[in-house]
Amino acid sequence: MPTITLRLELHKPTQAKQQMYQRMTEMNTEFANWLLTHPEVNKATSKIFKEFSSETFVTNQTIREVKSQMKNQEAKTFKKMWCCFNNQNLKIEKAGAFYTVAFPTLEKKIGVPVVARPFQQAWLERIIAGTAKQGAGKLYKKKQKWVLAIAISFDVQKSQDQKAMGVDLGLRYLAVASVGTQSLFFKGNECAYIRRRYSARRRKLGKTKKLSAIEKSKNKESRWMKNQNHRISRHIVNYALAHGVGVIRMEDLTDIRNRAKSKKEAGRNLHSWAFYQLKEFIRYKAEMAGIRFEEVKAEYTSQTCKCGHREKANRKGLRFQCKRCSYTCHADLNGAINIGKAISGLAA
Known part of the structure; x- marks a missing residue:
């Protein structure tokens, strides 16, 4: 059953409520650290809180x-433990034009209005209608805003199609997808250019010791990369749906950084792009659409020809030409085709 996390910003909480949420966080952190040292922590139930505090x-x-x-947990203490609520202590309702989420506080359990975007409203409606299952929630603060993150699980009708799509990740092309004779390419040159601009800007800021500006630049770049990965993953999954794909296969990215050969040019090596994030975006979007997701072993996918001949010399840059049968293909596309066929087997 696929699971996603819905992050809902609390709608203009008063100063008094914000102070209460902050106090709840502090109390929760203190309790969590106290619990770490308790001799019977593994047997602990909610009743144990009475030993810690007389408050409710x-x-x-x-x-x-x-x-x-x-x-x-490597550290001896938690720096911060945000308040968590199970599904029994959370209730989502709709009051007029607003959606509200009720959760326990230090005072009483009341419905708090939340800011819900159109796609979030659709999920909230599914929870209210009972077509999606609400999980645990976490109340936390980010950039001076209080946010409630709620886990949502749901059933999907799995595709019965047997057609497979292979997706190859690379340098000059961030992703290449192959379905039969159809293919989809995502060039990496524009992204590499923007990454180099960010890197150059941070080098200049570093010379003037503007550490705060450097951190802001890193955060901005990270958000930009995340948006690009969302865009690419959505396009790939939509393409799979349009072509009747039942399973999407990608190479196992374990140790991908150790396999990278070039570290010279900022923005163009495997260390500089969030490939694992892109894979996870494709995975959860595929599962939401009822498409299976599988990982395959990466060995020899870029060196093997459709005739079965495998040789390192078959590939040179972006050109693949078999030394036995002279079959010629775009090297990354050939890799995507082989990933789709899982020629090296599925990853364990």
């Missing part, structure tokens, strides 16, 4: 989060 506070989901993170 909902901690069910916080206890689950602490138990979950203890295994991977």
Whole structure:
């Protein structure tokens, strides 16, 4: 069952409410750190909060989060533990033109209006109608705004089509998709140019020690990259739907940074683009559309010809020409075709 996270900004909370949310966060962090040292933390239930404080506070989901993170928690304390609420403590309703989300506070449980964009409204309507399942929520602050992130899971009708799409990720072309004899290319030259501009700007700012401006530039570039990956992934999944694709296959990106050969030119190497993010965007959009997603082993996908001959010399730059049968093809497209066929097998 696919799951997405809906991030809803609270609509103009009063100063008093913001202070209360801040106090809730502080209390939750203190409780989480106290819980880490409790000798019976693995057996903890909501009743354990009475040992910590005499105040009334909902901690069910916080206890689950602490138990979950203890295994991977390297630091001795949590710097910040945002308030979490399970699905039983969250309620979404529509009041007039506004959608409200009710969750426990230090005072009482009331419906708080949220800012919902059109695509978010569609999901909220599905939750209210019961066609999507609401999961746990997290209340956090980002850029002076309070946001409620809610997990949503839903059923999709899986495609019965057997047609496969292969997607190859690369340098000169960020992504190349292949479905049978049809193909889709996303050039990387424009993106590389913009990345170099960001990099050059940060070098200038670094000479003048403008650290705050450098951080803002990094954040702006990150948002731009994320938007590009959303655009590319949406185009690829729509293309798959239009061509009756039942499964999208991509290469396993484990150790992709270790496989990268060039680190010289900013904006043109595998270290400079969020390929893993792009893969995850394609994955969840495909699953939402009922298309299966599979990872394949990357070995030899760029060196193998459709006739079966495999040789490193088959590929030279963007040109693929088989040394046995003289078959010629765009090298990245040939890679996408082989990924679609999963010639090296599926990744474990």
